[in-house]
Amino acid sequence: MAPRPTTGPIGRALAALLTLLFVLAFLDIEPARAEYGDVVINNYSDAAGMRPVVFPHWFHRIRFRCKVCHADLGFQFKAGGNQINMAKIIDGQFCGACHNGDIAWSVENCNLCHSAKPGTVTQVHESTIQKLAAPAEPARK
Amino acid sequence: MGNCVGATWLPLEDDGVHDPLAPGVRLLQQPAEALGRLTPDSAGNYVRWVEALDKGEIKPREALRSKAAPRFRDDDILLNLKGGMPIVRFPHRAHTLWLDCSNCHDHLFKAVAGANKLSMFAILQGEQCGVCHGAVSFPLTECTRCHSVARSAVNGKPAQAAQGGALVPAAK
Numbered sequence: 007m008a009p010r011p012t013t014g015p016i017g018r019a020l021a022a023l024l025t026l027l028f029v030l031a032f033l034d035i036e037p038a039r040a041e042y043g044d045v046v047i048n049n050y051s052d053a054a055g056m057r058p059v060v061f062p063h064w065f066h067r068i069r070f071r072c073k074v075c076h077a078d079l080g081f082q083f084k085a086g087g088n089q090i091n092m093a094k095i096i097d098g099q100f101c102g103a104c105h106n107g108d109i110a111w112s113v114e115n116c117n118l119c120h121s122a123k124p125g126t127v128t129q130v131h132e133s134t135i136q137k138l139a140a141p142a143e144p145a146r147k
Numbered sequence: 148m149g150n151c152v153g154a155t156w157l158p159l160e161d162d163g164v165h166d167p168l169a170p171g172v173r174l175l176q177q178p179a180e181a182l183g184r185l186t187p188d189s190a191g192n193y194v195r196w197v198e199a200l201d202k203g204e205i206k207p208r209e210a211l212r213s214k215a216a217p218r219f220r221d222d223d224i225l226l227n228l229k230g231g232m233p234i235v236r237f238p239h240r241a242h243t244l245w246l247d248c249s250n251c252h253d254h255l256f257k258a259v260a261g262a263n264k265l266s267m268f269a270i271l272q273g274e275q276c277g278v279c280h281g282a283v284s285f286p287l288t289e290c291t292r293c294h295s296v297a298r299s300a301v302n303g304k305p306a307q308a309a310q311g312g313a314l315v316p317a318a319k
Contacts, residue, residue, distance in 0.1 A: 040156045040193040042178060043283050044164050057169055063283045064178060064192050067245075071207045072283075077247035078213045083278055103211065117171030122164055130282040131164050 041132035045085045048128045051120060058122035061101075079103050086128035156182060156193065191285045197241045219243045224260050225296060234296040 048058035066075070075081045081100065082088055088100060095102035095113055104110045111118070129136060156179035160167040165175075178192075185204050186195040199205050209217045220239040227235045242251070252258045255278060263275075270277035271287060281287040 038155055038189070038193075040178065040182070041191055041286065042162060042164075043192065044162075046164060057166055060164055064182060064194070065176060067196065067207060067283075068181060068205045069207055070211075071209055072245045073217070073247040073250065074208055074211050076250055078211050083250075109211075115171070117169060118174060119171075121166060121169040121171040121175070123166040126164060133282045133286070 043130055043133055045130050046122050046126045046128055047086055047090060048122070048126060049086050049089065050091060052124060056116070057120040057124055058126050058128075059119045060122045061119075085130050188285065190289050196284070197244065200244055218248050220248070225301060226265055228301060233291070233294040234298060234301055235293045236296050237293075 043063055045061040045063070046058050047061060051058045076083060079100070090100045092113070094100055095105065098106060101119070102113065105115075105119075106112055156177070158177055158179075159165045159172055159175055165172050182192060182194050186198040186202065187193055188195045200207070220243050222239050224237045224239070225234050226237055248258075255275060256263050265275055269275050270280070273281065276293070277287060280293075285292060
């Protein structure tokens with residue numbers, strides 16, 4: 007017999023999460039609005055007096071498959087998990103593998119990367135998981 | 148779910164992440180301009196990324212430094228043959244168009260059908276399928292896109308490959 011998903015502590019937590027998810031899904035229907043899933047990287051920026059960095063997946067995946075960054079260039083699947091800093095970028099690692107004036111515009115365009123609201127936390131924004139973690143926050147103004 | 152009534156892409160200055168006062172923001176491309184041209188979806192980015200790729204609407208590069216031929220696989224694997232929800236069909240093809248085998252094997256999934264203990268609870272916490280779905284790929288609210296095979300269509304065997312697990316040559 008397969009365990010019934012709605013019994014036991016895990017089952018109850020799962021049922022609660024799923025209910026929440028259904029509610030969120032319906033809240034989202036009107037007006038239909040896209041989620042960008044941008045990664046904000048802010049391990050050091052705020053402290054250094056720079057705006058945090060916004061990395062847009064939607065923009066980059068039009069030009070590169072996931073495997074280019076996540077296999078070939080070695081980006082780990084974790085927002086903020088790669089300990090990226092300017093020295094590494096200038097050295098040709100991470101963003102610097104492309105933002106070198108050859109494949110894409112180079113590092114002197116500080117403002118194109120450092121464009122988030124100061125104080126924005128390091129994470130994927132507008133993800134299902136983020137909404138589950140902060141369900142009280144209204145999805146839009 | 149996600150009942151499509153004309154997708155809206157908020158301008159960057161209103162997306163809650165970009166600082167409207169940042170000098171770079173007006174130089175960046177607006178999502179509506181880039182994504183509005185691609186095959187539409189009703190959730191997430193509002194783009195059917197696999198279709199957009201198949202139709203040649205986008206031509207993302209497959210490699211930068213690596214000289215190895217990209218690896219593809221086109222079998223489907225049926226997961227969860229005993230719960231209450233429709234069965235989950237995992238398509239290798241849609242994934243290997245975008246990802247390398249090493250993105251999933253073996254740190255997320257052992258490469259043996261039925262060998263992984265998958266659970267919706269873990270997925271909703273951003274593990275397993277939830278590493279990408281809900282963050283970058285279509286969101287977890289699209290239940291039926293994963294739970295897509297009616298239970299009556301399969302006769303309750305453990306997780307299995309729906310077709311032979313052939314490695315297909317790189318499509319160029």
